[in-house]
Amino acid sequence: MNIALLGYGKMGKAIEQIALKRGHNIVIKADVGTTYNITDADVAIDFSIPSVAFSNISKCLNNGVPVISGTTGWLEDYDNAVALCNEKKGAFISASNFSLGVNIFFELNKNLAKMMSNLAQYKVRLEEIHHTQKLDAPSGTAITLANGIIKNHSSFDKWVLDSKEDNAVPIVAKRIENVPGTHTVKYESDIDFIEMKHHAHNREGFALGAVIAAEWIIGKTGVFTMNDVLNIG
Numbered sequence: 001m002n003i004a005l006l007g008y009g010k011m012g013k014a015i016e017q018i019a020l021k022r023g024h025n026i027v028i029k030a031d032v033g034t035t036y037n038i039t040d041a042d043v044a045i046d047f048s049i050p051s052v053a054f055s056n057i058s059k060c061l062n063n064g065v066p067v068i069s070g071t072t073g074w075l076e077d078y079d080n081a082v083a084l085c086n087e088k089k090g091a092f093i094s095a096s097n098f099s100l101g102v103n104i105f106f107e108l109n110k111n112l113a114k115m116m117s118n119l120a121q122y123k124v125r126l127e128e129i130h131h132t133q134k135l136d137a138p139s140g141t142a143i144t145l146a147n148g149i150i151k152n153h154s155s156f157d158k159w160v161l162d163s164k165e166d167n168a169v170p171i172v173a174k175r176i177e178n179v180p181g182t183h184t185v186k187y188e189s190d191i192d193f194i195e196m197k198h199h200a201h202n203r204e205g206f207a208l209g210a211v212i213a214a215e216w217i218i219g220k221t222g223v224f225t226m227n228d229v230l231n232i233g
């Protein structure tokens with residue numbers, strides 16, 4: 001498979017290593033200002049920056065190239081990407097987190113929220129910790145976790161960052177040197193607490209998941225999620 005890497009930063013480089021090990025070719029490595037012909041690729045993997053993600057995805061869909069997007073912080077344009085994909089009969093997957101572990105964690109989070117829904121004594125709190133170069137806060141993964149709680153717990157209809165509001169899932173975002181990504185969901189009562197945590201030791205899980213998604217999407221048409229790829233949920 002010929003892969004275009006749109007964004008050749010920390011994640012682009014991690015994906016390159018895994019893709020080469022799995023027998024693929026990297027035909028495009030694009031950073032800011034790189035000129036390239038996207039149709040040289042069978043599939044594109046976008047891990048760039050929030051301000052360019054939608055334009056990168058649009059370029060792929062307009063040229064019939066399936067696209068996997070891991071970039072976070074551009075959710076306001078997600079519905080436009082879905083509409084473009086449907087209009088062009090293209091193929092597209094966006095995920096806030098491609099690792100198998102986090103996708104299992106997403107399912108556990110939804111189930112725990114259902115169980116907690118009528119237990120007012122337990123107060124929920126989300127925490128995410130990432131490296132100091134991260135451009136967006138809260139992380140895309142924390143937003144997915146918050147939405148999983150909102151959909152499955154009767155007390156919430158939104159999330160808030162670094163503050164408290166009625167009916168809002170509170171998210172705390174911390175930035176610490178070299179942390180690849182740690183997410184914690186905690187329910188606390190006066191008596192005890194229940195905590196679920198996912199800690200990534202490195203970026204390998206994110207990169208492997210993105211390459212598996214790229215292999216999976218070839219020959220398909222539509223908008224998919226990691227639940228489709230991993231067959232969970």
Ligand SMILES: NC(=O)C1=CN([C@@H]2O[C@H](COP(=O)(O)OP(=O)(O)OC[C@H]3O[C@@H](n4cnc5c(N)ncnc54)[C@H](OP(=O)(O)O)[C@@H]3O)[C@@H](O)[C@H]2O)C=CC1
Nearest residue numbers: 007008009010011031032048052070071072096097098206
């Ligand atoms: N979904 C998931 O599983 C994961 C998602 N992420 C997300 O992926 C994104 C990238 O993360 P990371 O690799 O750590 O970030 P980096 O900052 O290391 O890399 C981003 C890269 O994008 C490049 N870039 C800037 N503008 C463009 C453009 N117009 N076209 C193509 N590339 C461009 C930058 O180039 P330059 O240096 O020249 O500006 C840089 O090399 C983030 O949004 C992050 O949140 C991260 C890990 C896992």
Ligand SMILES: O=C(O)C1=N[C@H](C(=O)O)C[C@H](O)C1
Nearest residue numbers: 072096134139140141180181
């Ligand atoms: O920027 C990162 O590094 C990461 N971003 C993703 C997010 O925003 O959730 C996924 C992972 O936690 C690493």
